[in-house]
Amino acid sequence: MTVIYMPKQSNGTVHSAKDLNQLIDYVMNSEKTNDFEYVSGQNILDIHSTCDEMLATRTMANALKNKPQKNERFGYHFVQSFSPDDHLTPEQVHEIGCKTMKEYLGSSAEFIIATHTDKPHLHNHIVLNATDPLTLNKFQQNKNDLERLKEISDRISKEYGFARRACCNKEIFSIDFSEYKNIISEISATKSELKRIGNNINQIAKHLNENKNNQTKEWMSDYQKQLENLEEKIQEVVLFISEGE
Incomplete structure (x- = not known):
């Protein structure tokens, strides 16, 4: 079973360069990702310079198109969790996460995905740059978009032989009967x-x-x-x- 959500405490949003850097450091923690083995990115040249690259995209957008706004969103944080009963490998979990986010966000989005293996339930952390490096527009989503994300996650997960059950944005696991x-x-x-x-x-x-x-x-x-x-x-x-x- 898989569950995908945005952390409730932060609503899955990042509002400063400092918080973006701290979040990226956390999700890329070498002890949680088997020394960065399960970290990859889209439109990121080097995962170890992820924060700098995302901030550079924002700076370019501000210079050419957008003006900095109060309480501006610098990034988004998604979590995709799996039950130990699914018996998946870290490679499979990472692959599912990559397929899910690429379909949901499109090819121009700038994000990293890190699979954490330090707990019994494997889970992916995705950090998305709020600024699209191609269009320089800010990422927008609503409740319908989040439902679409869950549907994409469900469909791709089913290819690996399991399904999601509804939860209230928490890492709760149960078998689907x-x-x-x-x-x-x-x-x-x-x-x-x-x-x-x-x-x-x-x-x-x-x-x-x-x-x-x-x-x-x-x-x-x-x-x-x-x-x-x-x-x-x-x-x-x-x-x-x-x-x-």
């Missing part, structure tokens, strides 16, 4: 039918008991026990699937 919906639905319907049959048997047994038909009553009692045992087994299956054990 959507494929079992039909099974659970059929079992539930069967349980309802068994309950209806059981009620009918109770009425028949009551009638037989009143008529003192001991042999038939014994047979019906045994049948009802079998029915109860069957229902218990079905409940166990439903519980097993629901809990994912």
Whole structure:
């Protein structure tokens, strides 16, 4: 399962050169990326000069097109997380992240992506320059764009055999059991039918008991026990699937 979001604390935005530099230093941490093995960039000449290159793009845009604005956005921060249950390699996680962001941002965007391997759940950090180096325009996105990003992430992730479940912008992992919906639905319907049959048997047994038909009553009692045992087994299956054990 994969989850992609913008960190809630910062809303995924960077508003100064200092904060941009600190963020890039954090996501490129050599201890988290296997000595920079899982760091790559788009339209970045050298990952070790990422911040300087992004700031140079901004300076050029300000000189030719834009004027610096109050509370200006220097960059954006995205996180794409994966569950340990997906059993992915760092290379696969990095590849998924690169495909996702390239499709979402386009070929002219300037960003780096770093895959962190220091926790049980592998995850990508993406730092995007708020200024496009080709158009010199500022990056813009809305809620619909974020939903599109999630859809892209889902689609690409499914190529690797797993899917995302909704979360509230947190690194929460759970197994997707959507494929079992039909099974659970059929079992539930069967349980309802068994309950209806059981009620009918109770009425028949009551009638037989009143008529003192001991042999038939014994047979019906045994049948009802079998029915109860069957229902218990079905409940166990439903519980097993629901809990994912």
